[in-house]
Amino acid sequence: MAWITLLCAGLLEIGWPVDRKMAQSEGQRLMGVILALAFMFGSGFLLWLAQREISMGTSYAVWTRIRAVGIVLYCFWVYGDPAAATRFLGVSLILANVITLRLTLA
Template sequence: MSWLFLITAGLLEIGWPLGLKYAQQDGCRLAGIAAAVLFMAGSGFLLFLAQKEIPMGTAYAVWTGIGAAGAFLVGVLFFNDAATLGRWLGAALIISGVVVMKLSSGR
């Protein structure tokens, strides 16, 4: 169950930069900031639950890795962020690191 909490926390981690991006649009400031805060709270709480069984370093690395790679992907797909080979390679390395952390956690 802890890994489910952690993966969900990582996915929610994508939501807060998305909320902050949304807050930059005219008329959406408060809604975007509120969404960001809610995603932060949900993500942090699930990380808290996951760390009851998953070592802190592993949990944090996986949590931030999912969030970073996911935010990159959302930026490319929905906000026309640059999609250079180097950026895709960096995202692939982050995802590879998350997989290695999971496989070597022993849980």
């Protein structure tokens, strides 16, 4: 259950940079800031819960990598960031790192 909580924390972690970007748009500042704070709180709380069973180093590493992969994929999809093969290789290596961390603790 702790790994599912950590996955959810990582997914929420994707939300706050997206909402900070939204807060840069005129007319969406307040909503962007409120949503970013909500995502930060939710993500931090779920990370705290996951760390009851998963070590701090492992949980933090996985949490930040979920955010990194999520943001890259989101920017490919929404903002049209360049989707070069080398970028996908980088994302694949990050995912391999998370899987390796999980398997070594199984």
